[in-house]
Amino acid sequence: EAGVAQSPRYKIIEKRQSVAFWCNPISGHATLYWYQQILGQGPKLLIQFQNNGVVDDSQLPKDRFSAERLKGVDSTLKIQPAKLEDSAVYLCASSPKGDTGELFFGEGSRLTVL
Amino acid sequence: QKEVEQDPGPLSVPEGAIVSLNCTYSNSAFQYFMWYRQYSRKGPELLMYTYSSGNKEDGRFTAQVDKSSKYISLFIRDSQPSDSATYLCAMEGGKLIFGQGTELSVKP
Numbered sequence: 248e249a250g251v252a253q254s255p256r257y258k259i260i261e262k263r264q265s266v267a268f269w270c271n272p273i274s275g276h277a278t279l280y281w282y283q284q285i286l287g288q289g290p291k292l293l294i295q296f297q298n299n300g301v302v303d304d305s306q307l308p309k310d311r312f313s314a315e316r317l318k319g320v321d322s323t324l325k326i327q328p329a330k331l332e333d334s335a336v337y338l339c340a341s342s343p344k345g346d347t348g349e350l351f352f353g354e355g356s357r358l359t360v361l
Numbered sequence: 362q363k364e365v366e367q368d369p370g371p372l373s374v375p376e377g378a379i380v381s382l383n384c385t386y387s388n389s390a391f392q393y394f395m396w397y398r399q400y401s402r403k404g405p406e407l408l409m410y411t412y413s414s415g416n417k418e419d420g421r422f423t424a425q426v427d428k429s430s431k432y433i434s435l436f437i438r439d440s441q442p443s444d445s446a447t448y449l450c451a452m453e454g455g456k457l458i459f460g461q462g463t464e465l466s467v468k469p
Contacts, residue, residue: 251404280457287369287461287462288461288462289365289367289449289451289459289460289461289462290405290449290459291459292456292457303456338404338405340404348393348394348395348410348451348452348453348457349395349407349410350405350407350457351407352404352405352406353404354402354403354404355402355403355404357402
């Protein structure tokens, strides 16, 4: 079974530039998550999708971050404009069920903002 | 007070040692308790999953949940260098909350 795919693995940008990350979840998983993991910290949920719909985006900085999940499969997370404090690993995860904590993570996209 | 507290370590032990990793929490709504393992530059992977108070064993790993004390533990027996990773506790009660992670190093 193929795992969660993410790209790009690494990205370096200047502050105020924009960046987009892509995620393809495990086939058949209805729930998709984007997490932000700052160095030395645990992952923090940015947004959770159930199929096409948003379940929780309470911690997404909506003035600069946006995410979409078209057709209930792939998802894109965008940051515009980026700030220095956005330097982190952006993890995508999927789950067959949305409320039990059994998540399957991708390898992450490491963002450095200079 | 954070909802989930985890000692960040780092923790260094010799090969073969018994390792104890712990988390405390404050939210009584948490129903599911997980331990994730994260190798360097990789995503977290689910290691252990428990629903209620008590113990759950899987090979060299034992997860323990004490809901009355709001305390969970992960024990690793006969630790191996391949166990060197960051261990994240996580709890679900409408929302999945991760601890800070404990960095473990097992020396040969």
